[in-house]
Amino acid sequence: MLENKDHLLQNTVEGEVNSETTESKETTESKKESEKSPEPEDKSQEVIATDKTEAVKEDVHEEINESNAEDAEDKDNHQRHHIPILDYHAMSMENLVGELQRLVRNEKVQAIKKHVDGIKHEFDLKFLDFLEHKKEDFIAKGGNEIDFRYNSVTKRQFNEVYSEYRDKRNAYYKNLEQNLNENLANRLEIIAELKGLVNVEEDINTTYRNFKGILERWRNAGPIPRNNYNDVWRTYHHHIEIFYDFLHLNRELRDLDFKHNLEEKLKLVECAEALAEEEDLNKAFRELQTLHKVWKEDIGPVDKEHREEIWERFSNATKVMHQRRQDYFKDLDKVYEQNLEKKKSIIQKIVEIGSHIASNHKDLQQQIRDIEEQRDAFFKAGKVPQNVNEQTWTDFKEAVRGFNRNKNAYYKKLKKDQQDNLDKKRDLLSLAQSLKDSEDWDTTTSEMKRIQREWKTIGHVPRKYSDKIWNDFKNACNHYFDRLHAIKNKAHGEESANFDKKFACLEKLKAFELSGDKDKDLTTIKSFIEEWKSYGRVPFNKKNINAKFNTILDAIFKKLDVSRQESELMKYGDKLKKLANADNERALIHERTFIRRKIDESLNEIRQLENNLLFFSNTSSDNPLVKDVVKNIDRQKETLATWKAKLKNLNIMQHSLIKEEIQANEDPDSSEDE
Template identity: 25%
Template sequence: MAQEQNEGVESNAQEDLTQKTIDTLEIDLNNELAEEHEEEHTPDVDYSQLSKEQLVKLLENELAAVNGEGAKPALLKKAEAVVREIRPVLDQIKLSDREAALKAFVADNGDEDGFEYKYDAETQRIDSLSREIRGLKNSFYQNQEKEKEKNFNVKTSLLQRLRSLLEDEGTRETDASGLKTSWEEFKKIQDEWKSAGNIASPHNGTLWATYNALIDRYFSNRNIYFELKELDRRRNAELKAELCEKVEELGKSLENRLMSREILNEANHIFEDYKHLGPAPKEDQEKLWQRFKVALDVLYDAQRGQFAEQKKSMQENFEQKAAIYEQIVPFTTYNSGSIKEWNAKTKEIMAFQDQWVALKGIMPREEGKDLSKKFWASLKTFFNNKGEFFRQLEGKREQNLELKNQLCADAEAILETGDDNASNTQKIIELQKKWKGVGQVPEKYKDTIYDRFKKACDAYFNQKRAKNKEVEEEFEGNLKKKTDLIERIELAANSKDESSLNLLSAFKSEWSSIGFVPKKDMQSIQKRYIAAINTYVSAIGQLSTKEKEQAVLESEVELVRDGGDSSRNLFRKESDIRRKATQLENDIALWQNNIEFFAKSKTSDRLKAEFERKINTALSQLEDLKHQLSIIQEAI
């Protein structure tokens, strides 16, 4: 019995030493994982080449993966890393979109005063998804901290129960039933301890040391369970050997793949399982631990080698960005009195910014952070100086306000006369042209001054329209006549037997004899008329396709001559015909040139005949196109 107790004491001492080693390694592993997280390199993906829709899809996939897997740490960190890499790309997209909108605004208004910009839906969606992913990550780690605090209370309570169990063992006389009850309570405490999750690292070693000390006291006081303890240790040895094999397999897998964050996470999870297993037999305990540690060292040696390569890349990236920074330093003292020169200088500095953003990858932490601050501070200084220049232009807006007030007064004076003759109408039109030529006014007067001028002009033209009501009624009557005529043309087109060129000419003459229609109906009635004529021409059976096209074209030309508004279509047709004619002329020249190189033979004679046939066909088509072009040119 004394010998068994001595063996138990030796086993306990070995377990204490092993547990301290495990606790030490856990701290080292956590430190290395934290350092790796801090230096985590950018995934080898060029996000700047992706469109906004692709970036939205990428973030949606990352968010779906995180939600689908229950917010695993590896997936959360991967998603957050993607968000971090997309951030500068998104900033560049925002800057580019805003610059493009600003350029368009300046082109329309002369300067950027009054410019407002709202990012499109895709850009806002990228921002929203990024915030949601960060929120999930923060929530996950906050919940982990709360869970650790809860686990600390649970484990503290379990230690108190274990102490109470030991005190009861020492103060009462146990029998078989009592031993069984005590053992069941002890195993229950063990199971609950294993089920409790991690706690904050400052308390972890103390709790584990206390727990193991109480466990040792329990087994020392209950030698009857020594055999059960040895069985449990042998089982633990088998489980630890299996965990060693898993880590060793991860090391072997590096022959076919690169070291990654996922591999380290998996190894860390296996380490957690190893740590929570009870002790193995003392003759196997240290061997198993050394085997497990060697397998872990393989992984971390591979990681350190990979870090060395990353540091080299980080230094190269730092040197390239430092060169860009040196080139933008002179911009911080730039000054000019010309908007054009400021805009040209802005393009230059934006090109350097594009180069900076295009250099992907991380830099050494402290040096890179300092360089980034200086780079963006230089950009900010340049744009602050530019902003100061444009603020000095604000005085010009006050002058523009005085000019526009005078234009409002002139328009109101014409309105008060009550006379809407041609001279006054021309004066109002001239005032409107002058208004467009005056630049921006101070923002707070922008709407009120415009509303005042518009009110005066609208009142004048409304007064003029009221006197032209009879003319409008006549236009409405003409619209009814043209609509009736179109319906008759459509009806005649459906009755193909009645279709003829004579009747087509009659329709055209009748259309030309009808006067103007309301302006709002002009385009729609002309489109319907052309469509009806096209349908009618198609129904004339005795005409060839070429003749039908000719008839339709002549109808459109006549419509333009009569004051229609379809000249834009004719311009498009003219462009298409010129393009086709040019292509035919190029083909004819090429074919004629090729004929000269044919040798005298039966084969070449056949080829020559084929090319001559193509040339004759093309010449005929070219003649038709030139005829169509002459018809269109007469109208436009």
């Protein structure tokens, strides 16, 4: 459509048509009134029916006139009828871009306006929905709405193709506008000449030849702006009819033209009436438009006797076609109603999915796929009635947004939980890294195993941190346990050697015979104990050699009449020496804690046994059960005494160490004083 029109010329044409047409109508209608028979008293129903019929005719004629006006502006305009308008609503944004590109590159720019407008409308709706979806995700992930930006490749491609279309369209209309306005001015001049023919005093044959020349010039005058098309043609035909009325002085010339025009218009009427049988409704309506164009542009008026009758036949044929289209659109409306029900059902499914969000990632991903399937089904469901189109689209978008809001709320909570898990794992990682170089093997090994178990109980962390934190934790644990295994492998060889040495020591102890001198024998036995302790640990599966050694010692102590407590303290004395020589405060604390725990265990065991003995208060002391309990109590008391003696010896040893340390610190000071 041209943006800049010659409004002055248009107003001149419209004013001329209105005044002259009114005058002509008044003359014609006054003549009709005189010929009519008396009307019945009540014609209200007839008038209503007539008004409706005329309104239908006027609507379809107006539609055809507007379409022909558009085609008349450029001979290539009519191609738009042959370019199918696809279901753009069912297309994805990418497919819409592809279809727009195909139209712009392959079709005449003036023939694709409706197609481009439809594509742009659907693309804008889909992109807005897509953009809102991305914005919700951005905000759900902690982003600030004001910071939201999204660079869409598809949108950029669409803008590029649409810009190409606009450039082509603007260039086309810019080149077309000047030519159309020149043609309009030329046609108005021709109308003015035609109007002046009835006022020229000359031979009628000369006037008629001038008239034919004007008709020929009119046919070759070229296209004019579509806004002026119908008014200019009405004015032109109006003056044609006036000229033929003027030709009453030469009926022969006029009647020949009238006869020829009538024959041609009858052919058009017959073609229009035959279109009722054409199955392809769109093709039939396009041909009807062509017939109207020929009627208006190529064929002149007929005599008054046939003028109204022939037009009535042509209009009725047009009305039949219009009714066929109305019926088609009614059927189409039924399809649209069915599509509406489909879309309502789809919207309801989306609402149901959105109101029951899954509680785990896997199921939620399935729901997301289900929503995408429903979205595709919605766009493929077809068009709905125009009056509910916007509301249906709004309901659809709100249903999808409702799902997205609930989905984002789930992932927001999941993100918080994963962040908490990340913090917990970072704490364990720090602890593992702090222990990886420790040499307190017993305590650290237990702790490392504990934090490994705890790590397994902690859930997922954010994906971008998952691999790194796991690798760091695994490396810290592997570093420690590799060191531990290396030491154990080394120790295994030493333990085997220790076993061989202890086995030799055990054999010597077995062969030992008492001399009869108790002190001498005890000194020898102590040397055996010191030698045994000096060899260290043996392989775990051969630890029973220690029990064999103690069994032989107990037998020897028994022969020497040495009590169990005395023998235990003798064995313990060697351990105290090692603790004293190690100068390890931590080992002393650990040993003290161990002995105190054993003392507490013995006390608890004695209390429990004594409580059990109360159940036998009325039972004879000769009862085997009573004897067994008493025996256990005595044994626990003996054990308790041994542990207390060990604690005493430990305290003595520790006090001696402290005293020696004080003396060592005082000696330098004393020498300085001297």
